[in-house]
Amino acid sequence: MSDVRESAxxxxxxxxxxxxxxxxxxxxxxxxxxxxxxxxxxxxxxxLATLVVLVVIGILTRPDLYGxxxxxxxxxxxxLKLASVVxxxxxxxxFVIIGGGIDLSVGAIVALAGVWCTTVATQSYGAGGMIFxxxxxxxxxGVVNGLLVSYGRLVPFIATLAMLVAARGLAAEISDKQTQxxxxxxxxxxxxxxxxxxxxxxxxxxxVVAAGWVLxxxxxxxxxxxxxxxxPEAARLAGINVRRHTVLLYALSGLCCGIAAxxxxxxxxxxxxxxxxxxxxxxxxxxxxGGTLLSGGRGTIIGSLLGVIIxxxxxxxxxxxxxxxxxxxxxxxxxxxxxxxxxxxxxGSLTQFLARNRATTT
Amino acid sequence: xxxxxxxxxxxRLLFGGAAVSAGVLLAGCTSNEQSPxxxxxxxxxxxxxxxxxxxxxIGFSAPAADHGWIAAITxxxxxxxxxxxxxxxxxxxxxADAAAQRAALSTLISQKPxxxxxxxxxxxxxxxxxxxxxxxGIPVVNLDRAFPDARAYRCQIxxxxxxxxxxxxxxxxxxxKTKGVSNPVIGEIPGIESLELTQERSKGFADTLASYxxxxxxxxxxxxxxxxxxxxxxGLFQALPKIDAVWNHDDDQGIGVxxxxxxANRKEFIMVGGAGSKKAMEDIAxxxxxxxxxxxxxxxxxxxAISLARLIGQGKGMSDLVxxxxxxxxxxxxxTITKENASDYLKxxx
Numbered sequence: 001m002s003d004v005r006e007s008a009x010x011x012x013x014x015x016x017x018x019x020x021x022x023x024x025x026x027x028x029x030x031x032x033x034x035x036x037x038x039x040x041x042x043x044x045x046x047x048l049a050t051l052v053v054l055v056v057i058g059i060l061t062r063p064d065l066y067g068x069x070x071x072x073x074x075x076x077x078x079x080l081k082l083a084s085v086v087x088x089x090x091x092x093x094x095f096v097i098i099g100g101g102i103d104l105s106v107g108a109i110v111a112l113a114g115v116w117c118t119t120v121a122t123q124s125y126g127a128g129g130m131i132f133x134x135x136x137x138x139x140x141x142g143v144v145n146g147l148l149v150s151y152g153r154l155v156p157f158i159a160t161l162a163m164l165v166a167a168r169g170l171a172a173e174i175s176d177k178q179t180q181x182x183x184x185x186x187x188x189x190x191x192x193x194x195x196x197x198x199x200x201x202x203x204x205x206x207x208v209v210a211a212g213w214v215l216x217x218x219x220x221x222x223x224x225x226x227x228x229x230x231x232p233e234a235a236r237l238a239g240i241n242v243r244r245h246t247v248l249l250y251a252l253s254g255l256c257c258g259i260a261a262x263x264x265x266x267x268x269x270x271x272x273x274x275x276x277x278x279x280x281x282x283x284x285x286x287x288x289x290g291g292t293l294l295s296g297g298r299g300t301i302i303g304s305l306l307g308v309i310i311x312x313x314x315x316x317x318x319x320x321x322x323x324x325x326x327x328x329x330x331x332x333x334x335x336x337x338x339x340x341x342x343x344x345x346x347x348g349s350l351t352q353f354l355a356r357n358r359a360t361t362t
Numbered sequence: 363x364x365x366x367x368x369x370x371x372x373x374r375l376l377f378g379g380a381a382v383s384a385g386v387l388l389a390g391c392t393s394n395e396q397s398p399x400x401x402x403x404x405x406x407x408x409x410x411x412x413x414x415x416x417x418x419x420i421g422f423s424a425p426a427a428d429h430g431w432i433a434a435i436t437x438x439x440x441x442x443x444x445x446x447x448x449x450x451x452x453x454x455x456x457x458a459d460a461a462a463q464r465a466a467l468s469t470l471i472s473q474k475p476x477x478x479x480x481x482x483x484x485x486x487x488x489x490x491x492x493x494x495x496x497x498x499g500i501p502v503v504n505l506d507r508a509f510p511d512a513r514a515y516r517c518q519i520x521x522x523x524x525x526x527x528x529x530x531x532x533x534x535x536x537x538x539k540t541k542g543v544s545n546p547v548i549g550e551i552p553g554i555e556s557l558e559l560t561q562e563r564s565k566g567f568a569d570t571l572a573s574y575x576x577x578x579x580x581x582x583x584x585x586x587x588x589x590x591x592x593x594x595x596x597g598l599f600q601a602l603p604k605i606d607a608v609w610n611h612d613d614d615q616g617i618g619v620x621x622x623x624x625x626a627n628r629k630e631f632i633m634v635g636g637a638g639s640k641k642a643m644e645d646i647a648x649x650x651x652x653x654x655x656x657x658x659x660x661x662x663x664x665x666x667a668i669s670l671a672r673l674i675g676q677g678k679g680m681s682d683l684v685x686x687x688x689x690x691x692x693x694x695x696x697x698t699i700t701k702e703n704a705s706d707y708l709k710x711x712x
Contacts, residue, residue: 065601065603068603071603074600075600078596078600078626081596082593082596082597172427176433177427177429177430177432177433178430178433179429179430179588179614179617181617181641188621191621191625192624192625264589267589267592267618267621267622267625268588268589268591268592268617268618268621269588269617269618269620269621269624270588270617270618270621271588272429272587272588272614274429274585274586274587275587275588275589275590276589277585277587277590315593315597316597316600318597319580319582319597319598319600319601320597320600320601321601322579322580322581322601324555324581324583325555325583326555
């Protein structure tokens with residue numbers, strides 16, 4: 001999408017005002033960022049560089065800990081483990097955002113699915129019943145979201161905001177506001193089991209990310225998602241059932257929340273209505289710094305994954321240096337802004353914006 | 363996406379209605395069969411005060427429960443009121459914030475209760491309501507979150523946050539001294555950082571540790587929820603490869619902390635909890651986790667507040683005290699529960 005816009009623009013802008021456009025186009029450095037095809041890869045390289053910087057800061061501030069290779073390996077796995085739940089949620093969120101929507105209800109769905117799968121009644125069906133319940137609840141809530149957005153024609157922001165409130169309310173109702181402890185050793189074992197030295201949670205994350213990548217990049221479903229998000233009208237005229245596709249996207253996000261609920265319940269060995277607090281913001285932030293366009297039509301799964309890992313690494317960095325959570329939130333906010341600013345420069349939105357401004361003023 | 367709009371409202375209604383009713387239906391089917399938290403009531407006794415007296419209508423308001431402790435507060439108040447024949451409880455849920463609680467309280471006032479028991483969202487924000495009710499001649503029993511103005515309440519009963527920190531630090535320091543640890547690594551997992559109660563608890567903890575020459579090596583705040591407890595503890599374990607003791611402020615988030623302990627396979631330290639949940643007491647009694655003690659901040663104070671409100675309504679004093687009226691302020695001591703006394707406290711667990 002963006003390629004089209006960028007190639008179209010220079011053709012239009014020169015006649016407007018030669019001197020000004022020359023200045024706008026001046027930063028030649030930008031051009032290799034804009035190289036055709038490699039955009040996603042290059043943006044991800046930027047995220048990787050950020051990760052390296054964070055690790056270097058860690059090494060400089062705590063050389064005693066980083067001197068021990070065992071600790072470094074264990075710490076890396078811990079970072080990935082802590083990233084796993086939000087990571088799975090973010091995969092679903094990335095699809096919804098690429099498809100032109102937003103899902104504010106993900107944290108609430110995780111809590112609802114977690115609470116529902118740990119009720120006394122559900123636990124009596126064993127691990128299979130609990131997992132089935134969590135996935136079904138997640139999927140069902142996602143479908144309701146999708147129906148409200150596509151057939152109910154509610155703005156995604158409002159539909160999922162309503163679902164956020166309602167799902168947390170239902171979770172509180174079901175749990176009677178109590179913490180529900182999971183007595184199921186299989187479920188609890190999901191968070192404490194290592195396979196070949198790597199936690200099971202990390203495998204789940206990798207599996208979901210891989211599935212998401214294939215779905216987005218190698219199937220018609222993925223291509224349609226990009227088309228629907230980029231220009232729904234064009235997608236509809238091209239014969240895509242936009243409404244049905246939207247329902248599927250929210251259902252996918254709900255399903256991811258169901259998976260995340262099982263993982264989070266396993267980690268905490270319990271569930272409560274207040275859990276997964278503000279996960280929607282973590283997931284949206286990770287998708288955004290991963291290069292997903294909030295208006296839809298563009299985004300990568302790998303970028304989102306790197307975004308989640310960056311946040312998880314920051315949390316870890318602040319923990320090992322005993323710094324306060326307030327400072328951590330400030331840094332997170334700064335990184336989100338910085339990432340979006342960098343993207344704007346990369347994709348010429350800024351130059352477009354400037355050129356358009358000049359065009360309208362003259 | 364451009365279809366005629368004429369049938370939309372009906373569609374929306376259909377979908378909305380279907381969604382809501384499906385949710386309610388399903389919730390009903392798989393609802394929790396767990397028995398409600400056993401209430402901490404005390405009505406039986408031999409004192410003259412337990413004799414049924416003048417009928418008292420008590421208005422009660424506490425914030426909507428978002429975690430186990432607040433839920434226990436409301437349950438206890440209801441159960442204690444039910445234990446008296448001469449008490450009628452009018453309970454209004456206080457909603458999500460101070461403004462909602464103020465609105466709820468004005469409906470409560472119109473029902474003309476004899477006494478009001480109030481756990482405010484924020485003592486400072488609802489101070490004015492306390493003053494107003496007192497002026498209107500309705501005595502107010504201020505539960506836990508204190509009104510700054512002494513004229514805003516007839517009686518105040520609350521927990522001791524600073525004392526909780528003191529109790530936790532004393533237990534940890536004494537244990538480490540017996541073990542002969544000279545330079546211990548101590549971790550702390552507080553609840554929500556921005557709350558005054560969290561800051562008081564941490565101050566009591568740090569002050570008392572300092573008197574032993576110890577200090578907190580790392581603090582990782584959680585949010586009183588199980589998953590945040592698990593994440594905070596995981597961060598703490600990464601930062602401190604070897605720990606001697608940990609104080610976790612809240613037993614509810616402690617479920618997550620203990621999960622993290624198992625997942626990280628760390629057993630080298632002792633842990634002290636906070637508040638005093640039933641699960642924590644059972645774990646302490648079983649003595650098979652790192653959790654060796656918890657310092658109380660008991661929701662039983664809600665039961666006591668109802669008893670006090672009844673006495674105030676009947677114009678009686680506390681029978682074991684000499685005074686003819688109920689005292690103005692009662693601060694509960696934060697007690698330390700260990701393996702030795704866990705069975706005594708189990709009935710107070712929530």
